[in-house]
Amino acid sequence: MKWNEVIHESNSGLVTRHALDWESLAEQILHRGGSPEAVIDRLMELEIAVPSWGVCTGGTRFGRFPGPGEPRNVFEKLEDVQAIHLLTGSTPRVSLHIPWDRIDRLHDLKYHADSLGLGFDAVNSNTFEDQQGQPVSYKFGSLSHTDKAVRDLAVQHNIEVIEVGKALGSRALSIWIADGSSYPGQSHFRRAFERALDSYRRIYEALPSDWRVFIEHKPFEPACYSTVVADWGISYVIASALGKKAACLVDLGHTPIGGNVEQTVAMLIQARKLAGFHFNDCKYADDDLTAGSINPYQLFLVFVELVLAAEEGVPDFDPAYLIDQSHNVKDPLEDLVQTVGNLQSAYARALLVDREALARYQESNDVLMAELTLQEAFQTDVRPLIAEARRRKGAALNPLAAFRASGYRSLKAKERPQSEKTSGTFQ
Numbered sequence: 001m002k003w004n005e006v007i008h009e010s011n012s013g014l015v016t017r018h019a020l021d022w023e024s025l026a027e028q029i030l031h032r033g034g035s036p037e038a039v040i041d042r043l044m045e046l047e048i049a050v051p052s053w054g055v056c057t058g059g060t061r062f063g064r065f066p067g068p069g070e071p072r073n074v075f076e077k078l079e080d081v082q083a084i085h086l087l088t089g090s091t092p093r094v095s096l097h098i099p100w101d102r103i104d105r106l107h108d109l110k111y112h113a114d115s116l117g118l119g120f121d122a123v124n125s126n127t128f129e130d131q132q133g134q135p136v137s138y139k140f141g142s143l144s145h146t147d148k149a150v151r152d153l154a155v156q157h158n159i160e161v162i163e164v165g166k167a168l169g170s171r172a173l174s175i176w177i178a179d180g181s182s183y184p185g186q187s188h189f190r191r192a193f194e195r196a197l198d199s200y201r202r203i204y205e206a207l208p209s210d211w212r213v214f215i216e217h218k219p220f221e222p223a224c225y226s227t228v229v230a231d232w233g234i235s236y237v238i239a240s241a242l243g244k245k246a247a248c249l250v251d252l253g254h255t256p257i258g259g260n261v262e263q264t265v266a267m268l269i270q271a272r273k274l275a276g277f278h279f280n281d282c283k284y285a286d287d288d289l290t291a292g293s294i295n296p297y298q299l300f301l302v303f304v305e306l307v308l309a310a311e312e313g314v315p316d317f318d319p320a321y322l323i324d325q326s327h328n329v330k331d332p333l334e335d336l337v338q339t340v341g342n343l344q345s346a347y348a349r350a351l352l353v354d355r356e357a358l359a360r361y362q363e364s365n366d367v368l369m370a371e372l373t374l375q376e377a378f379q380t381d382v383r384p385l386i387a388e389a390r391r392r393k394g395a396a397l398n399p400l401a402a403f404r405a406s407g408y409r410s411l412k413a414k415e416r417p418q419s420e421k422t423s424g425t426f427q
């Protein structure tokens with residue numbers, strides 16, 4: 001696929017209209033006392049990692065309906081991530097999942113990624129399902145299991161994942177443990193926590209000095225009654241106990257309904273323990289829907305906290321932006337392109353907030369004007385702004401239109417007959 005030609009062709013039909021829209025928006029921003037060029041510069045720096053499992057169709061508890069042309073191995077997954085990157089200009093790295101992406105030829109994989117212009121973000125371990133031939137089972141937990149042999153296996157797996165990441169140039173390990181209990185009485189909360197912390201410590205010791213480890217919390221699922229790392233308080237306790245290389249990852253679907261995610265983000269920034277994000281959206285539970293599809297205002301408010309922290313120069317503030325979604329009914333690539341657009345849009349709107357005015361209204365307790373200051377930015381149609389940022393990076397003015405016009409999916413449907421089980425599906 002000659003993406004340069006596809007993008008050029010698509011952009012040439014849109015650029016005249018775009019120039020008018022961009023000029024009008026830039027004028028509007030200037031009139032409000034903002035700097036359109038400063039916003040564009042920041043927006044062009046936004047980098048989001050695509051999870052390798054995201055380019056495949058996800059599944060639900062009820063079933064999975066794979067689409068045509070899905071990648072059959074990690075090499076093909078990288079091709080798809082490259083397509084998203086060239087169209088959106090914002091996804092230069094992929095986040096692998098071991099064992100779903102396990103291969104022996106790591107050198108070849110690194111070479112393949114280099115040739116596609118891609119790098120590797122956080123590597124993900126998996127101790128939530130048993131692998132073939134595994135000597136002991138994760139059925140009743142992994143890092144917190146009552147049996148030391150199971151804990152040893154889970155620790156060893158994480159160390160192996162670090163080794164994979166080192167060979168590929170990753171600099172972070174992301175751990176989600178599924179440990180927990182489904183019924184009251186099943187687990188001794190404090191002892192399970194102590195065992196988990198001890199396992200985390202052993203993994204932490206194996207971490208290279210320039211690496212970080214992301215501790216992800218989740219209130220339920222697969223365990224239904226309790227999880228060992230249920231909320232950001234527990235993940236903060238773990239990250240603090242481990243040390244400077246450990247921090248807390250916020251998956252936007254892992255806050256109970258009604259929870260204030262943006263405040264959690266602000267508090268983790270304040271504590272110097274925000275590792276980054278798993279972006280997605282939800283309506284009822286951990287739905288892993290397209291980021292910004294259900295609650296775009298919340299996504300905007302999260303980005304407002306990030307913009308404020310960056311502007312205030314908070315020390316150690318370097319959040320990783322990762323997507324964690326399950327694409328069940330949309331084409332996974334289209335969904336990811338849409339997701340990146342929604343993230344660019346939330347970020348652009350947050351950058352448009354008049355921070356001086358907001359601070360002034362907060363100090364004088366002018367509640368209405370403080371809220372309106374946020375809403376003025378949120379209600380701005382930033383589509384010309386993000387299109388302009390993409391255009392300047394050589395990406396598509398309208399990435400979804402360019403993708404559909406490319407014929408990529410039908411080409412891949414021919415190239416990738418689904419004779420084998422697609423690896424890396426997400427439940």
Ligand SMILES: [Mn+2]
Nearest residue numbers: 216251278324
């Ligand atoms: Mn996640």
